[in-house]
Amino acid sequence: MKKILVINGPNINTLGKREPKIYGDITLTDIEEQVSSLAKELKLELEFFQSNHEGDIVDKIQKAFNNTFGIIINPAAFTHTSVAIRDALAAVAIPTIEVHVSNIYAREDFRHKSYIAPIALGQISGFGINGYLFALRKLATLVA
Numbered sequence: 001m002k003k004i005l006v007i008n009g010p011n012i013n014t015l016g017k018r019e020p021k022i023y024g025d026i027t028l029t030d031i032e033e034q035v036s037s038l039a040k041e042l043k044l045e046l047e048f049f050q051s052n053h054e055g056d057i058v059d060k061i062q063k064a065f066n067n068t069f070g071i072i073i074n075p076a077a078f079t080h081t082s083v084a085i086r087d088a089l090a091a092v093a094i095p096t097i098e099v100h101v102s103n104i105y106a107r108e109d110f111r112h113k114s115y116i117a118p119i120a121l122g123q124i125s126g127f128g129i130n131g132y133l134f135a136l137r138k139l140a141t142l143v144a
Helices: 028-042 054-064 078-079 082-090 129-143
Strands: 003-008 047-049 069-075 098-100 124-125
Touching: 003 028, 003 054, 003 129, 028 047, 028 129, 054 069, 069 082, 069 129, 078 098, 078 129, 082 124
Parallel strands: 003 047, 003 069, 069 098, 098 124
Antiparallel strands: none
């Protein structure tokens, strides 16, 4: 069974409490439950990881080398600041899809720049939980 790593960056653990006008009332648990349900249907193995620490995310990406088929990442604020996460993803060369719960292009200008997007298969922004589900379905097509 092919393994997909789902990485969530800083403050994603506060979804459901954090800025509901932007993020709605979904929680990280909601995301994990729905993505897990779809993964079972698609016969994919999942591993979830969330951290508020850039280095921990880099370490997790590096450990995924040679044992992970794909990565879904919501780097959150690190999207706009982390060359380290970008470089780790480039180094492991695992098919990666960047996901954001909110539409980062409808928000502040500083959120319009992603260091991850140029090295990802694609970016999904603004569709809430569905972004994760779209990403998982796309990675599943690469397995077939």
